Amino acid sequence: MANLEILVSELPTLIQSLKLTIGDSNEIMEQIILINNAQEQLRNIQKLIAQELKFENINNSAIATLPRINIAASFFIPSIELVDPAIAEKFGNSETKISLTDLQSKIDSWIEWGYFLQAIAADILSDIQLVNQINSDINHLSLTANFQVIAKSLNINLNLDNFNLLEHQIQKISNYQNELLQLQQKLNYIFNTITNSHSLLNILLGVSAFYGKSGFALEWLDDDHELIISSDGKFQELTDILNDCDFFHEQIAALIIQGDTLREQAEQALKKIEQEISKESIISQQVKRVPKFSTHKIVRLGLIVASSLLILGFGGWKIKEQSPQLQQIILSLTREPSAFVADDGGAIARFKSAQKLGMEAASLVQNPPHPLKVWQQAQNKWYQAIKLLDSIPNETSVYDQAKKKLAYYQINYNAINQRVLIEKKALVNLESAKKLAIEADLFGQNSPHSLLSRQQAKDKWEQAINLLEAIPESTFVCIQAKETLPIYKTNYAAISKIIQN
Secondary structure, three states: OHHHHHHHHOHHHHHHOOOEEEOOHHHHHHHHHHHHHHHHHHHHHHHHHHHHHHHOOOOOOEEEOOOOOOHHHHOOOHHHOOOOHHHHHHHOOOOOEEEHHHHHHHHHHHHHHHHHHHHHHHHHHHOHHHHHHHHHHOOOOOHHHHHHHHHHHOOOOOOOOOHHHHHHHHHHHHHHHHHHHHHHHHHHHHHHHHHHOOOHHHHHHHHHHHHHHHOEEEEEEOOOOOEEEEEOOEEEEHHHHHHHHHHHHHHHHHHHHHHHHHHHHHHHHHHHHHHHHHHHHHHHHHOOOOOOOOHHHHHHHHHHHHHHHHHHHHHHHHHHOOOHHHHHHHHHHHHHHHHHHHHHHHHHHHHHHHHHHHHHHHHHOOOOOOOHHHHHHHHHHHHHHHHHHHOOOOOOOOHHHHHHHHHHHHHHHHHHHHHHHHHHHHHHHHHHHHHHHHHHHHHHHHOOOOHHHHHHHHHHHHHHHHHHHOOOOOOOOHHHHHHHHHHHHHHHHHHHHHHHO
């Protein structure tokens, strides 16, 4: 029994080694050896347990699975919250005692988990494309770190009085927004890869892209067949990663809008400085002295003017003798500049209107959350601004500016569209939850003693709770959902207790 207790005291270290860190091929091979050694020691413990059960008849004896005899053991004490709830089942509870037969069952699970990890490791090593992709991901920041870097960089204090610095800041903002777009594409890849893949290896590609340099390890497969992953000491289920993707999608959309607002302010300030410089230049030219001419120069100038008038008079007489077709061509040529000026003026007016709409849309959505109606108003303003910019002809003076701004406005419009969808879904969830709560109450009132009615009421409460919990924290209706959720949970607990009794 003493030998058994010694081996059991080593369980924390053994169980810690039953994980697979996804990374370099050589490291994976080393881990396979460690997993195999851990399995061998677990099998030795099983043999000793079998002997104890057979010869000493101690089926009901109990020992602590994770005794507090060293630092490693104390790691698994849930009371000091050193074990994430998502993975507590893997290690057990150090504060309770466990029978030898139950310990045997747990060891069986740990050994099976080791076989599963070895199989995954073998599949990874045999897939060169997968290995190369993982090695590539390790060279990039994690999605979380990447987002934090860009968000910090966009915290720019605009220097509204310095022309050169403003130009530099506008370029920086544009670069950061391009990085945000790339991050958004990566985010979509991660989400789609995890949700649409039927192969664990493909899912691991999405997870690898999410964690990047931080790396990750496969820790456990819980009772709900949910894969639990660790990275930087934090445990997450796959659903947690998907929830993080939703969160970052919203945050990226907000940063894109923030960047556009900053760029608009900088461009307006830049334009103001240009106008002031232009005014100063005109005034400077006006105050210049008129050059003095000598007498013979004035005579020569007078002769040139007189000659020009004679030539123009002769030319005019000759034009009258030309064909009507030629006169029409000349007439059309004289009209073209004024027509162009009129068209250019209309383009400038549309460009300014689009800018105004863009500024209004960006201002509307500052400091979220906002009701769905506000997001829709901003959505409409971006749409109108895009239509105005898209209608500007390419031969006008503001075409290049309009084309550049159109690209940014379309980004903002797409981001707002995504936010509108999220707010709509959150609102639908809230309304559906309220409806289910009413139905649950009706079941309880109409048939208060019917087990079937109570079970239906319980199901309704559970569905309502799930809908409220699915509402993202960034949405406007989240506060209302949080206030309602405890009431629904209380009702669910009450009906569950009645059914149980």
